[in-house]
Amino acid sequence: xxxxxxxxxxxxxxxxxxxxxxxxxxxxxxxxxxxxxxxxxxxxxxxxxxxxxxxxxxxxxxxxxxxxxxxxxxxxxxxxxxxxxxxxxxxxxxxxxxxxxxxxxxxxxxxxxxxxxxxxxxxxxxxxxxxxxxxxxxxxxxxxxxxxxxxxxxxxxxxxxxxxxxxxxxxxxxxxxxxxxxxxxxxxxxxxxxxxxxxxxxxxxx
Amino acid sequence: xxxxxxxxxxxxxxxxxxxxxxxxxxxxxxxxxxxxxxxxxxxxxxxxxxxxxxxxxxxxxxxxxxxxxxxxxxxxxxxxxxxxxxxxxxxxxxxxxxxxxxxxxxxxxxxxxxxxxxxxxxxxxxxxxxxxxxxxxxxxxxxxxxxxxxxxxxxxxxxxxxxxxxxxxxxxxxxxxxxxxxxxxxxxxxxxxxxxxxxxxxxxxx
Numbered sequence: 001x002x003x004x005x006x007x008x009x010x011x012x013x014x015x016x017x018x019x020x021x022x023x024x025x026x027x028x029x030x031x032x033x034x035x036x037x038x039x040x041x042x043x044x045x046x047x048x049x050x051x052x053x054x055x056x057x058x059x060x061x062x063x064x065x066x067x068x069x070x071x072x073x074x075x076x077x078x079x080x081x082x083x084x085x086x087x088x089x090x091x092x093x094x095x096x097x098x099x100x101x102x103x104x105x106x107x108x109x110x111x112x113x114x115x116x117x118x119x120x121x122x123x124x125x126x127x128x129x130x131x132x133x134x135x136x137x138x139x140x141x142x143x144x145x146x147x148x149x150x151x152x153x154x155x156x157x158x159x160x161x162x163x164x165x166x167x168x169x170x171x172x173x174x175x176x177x178x179x180x181x182x183x184x185x186x187x188x189x190x191x192x193x194x195x196x197x198x199x200x201x202x203x204x205x206x
Numbered sequence: 207x208x209x210x211x212x213x214x215x216x217x218x219x220x221x222x223x224x225x226x227x228x229x230x231x232x233x234x235x236x237x238x239x240x241x242x243x244x245x246x247x248x249x250x251x252x253x254x255x256x257x258x259x260x261x262x263x264x265x266x267x268x269x270x271x272x273x274x275x276x277x278x279x280x281x282x283x284x285x286x287x288x289x290x291x292x293x294x295x296x297x298x299x300x301x302x303x304x305x306x307x308x309x310x311x312x313x314x315x316x317x318x319x320x321x322x323x324x325x326x327x328x329x330x331x332x333x334x335x336x337x338x339x340x341x342x343x344x345x346x347x348x349x350x351x352x353x354x355x356x357x358x359x360x361x362x363x364x365x366x367x368x369x370x371x372x373x374x375x376x377x378x379x380x381x382x383x384x385x386x387x388x389x390x391x392x393x394x395x396x397x398x399x400x401x402x403x404x405x406x407x408x409x410x411x412x
Contacts, residue, residue, distance in 0.1 A: 033258065034257065047216045051236065052240065072210070092210070
């Protein structure tokens with residue numbers, strides 16, 4: 001792609017560094033901003049720089065927060081004995097949206113992935129183990145994605161917890177509510193049969 | 207979508223104002239920037255602000271350019287008597303990529319669209335007519351998209367040129383090179399039969 005202007009080329013290059021945005025999309029976005037008033041670009045730049053410069057992570061669960069302790073950790077109505085281990089803030093938002101969970105969270109910030117050069121020391125695992133050692137946490141719920149990396153991370157944390165008094169569980173995997181059995185993949189269907197639940201308890205949640 | 211931080215919410219809001227980017231994608235992009243070093247965000251912001259602040263349009267064809275007269279208009283090897291009328295700079299790039307055109311351009315900056323509140327006065331039409339009045343331009347090639355808005359714009363310009371000595375043409379519409387006839391839409395196929403070209407001239411271009 002040849003550009004008629006270095007300024008334009010540079011702007012397109014920077015935008016195309018974002019994940020999932022190619023050169024063509026970047027050009028479309030940059031030309032859109034060019035047509036808008038200057039304030040549009042200023043607001044965008046300021047919002048990004050301000051977030052990056054002033055962002056704060058909850059000292060307990062590492063969720064993004066404007067205060068030292070995030071709203072969830074600071075809420076006295078939430079169950080301190082239950083901690084859900086998630087990969088990033090989007091998972092916290094997804095679980096919060098269900099309104100089905102009243103415990104706290106622990107945001108790891110990623111998964112162990114040797115391919116991407118992410119080791120246990122790059123994640124918030126030490127602080128999780130320390131949280132458990134303090135004694136208030138009774139159950140850890142692993143809610144990482146069920147990939148090789150997710151399973152590895154779960155297992156690594158599980159080993160770090162040896163000797164500590166804490167129950168561990170993972171979120172249930174199975175057929176989505178409303179899905180047809182014939183279209184479900186075999187692994188999920190197989191697991192949902194192996195991990196079947198008593199009919200009485202399934203009635204409670206629907 | 208509920209955010210745990212106002213800073214995050216604001217950044218996601220600003221990014222989601224870009225065309226084709228929803229809240230979820232915006233959140234993904236913002237979280238990506240958060241994981242990257244500060245320079246990444248600074249470079250992005252600076253590139254956008256610099257472009258917006260210092261951008262220059264060619265005084266003759268209105269293409270984005272770092273110089274007063276763009277490289278294409280300033281090139282003495284290009285045919286001054288031929289001007290291709292396009293909607294925006296992306297069309298210039300697309301035509302330049304073909305290496306089949308040696309004339310100049312005129313970037314309108316959009317199409318007449320009453321629905322979006324874009325009238326003839328919002329486009330670079332007056333300067334196009336003035337360019338033609340100067341007398342060096344012998345042929346105008348309309349290369350706007352063949353939509354209602356494109357056709358309206360073509361016709362409006364055509365009417366403005368009445369009495370001036372200039373030939374007008376539009377780019378050929380037809381079946382794409384390599385396409386199967388059976389999958390072509392009827393309008394395009396119909397047009398390509400009506401506007402058939404002598405076999406000898408079709409051989410020259412392939």
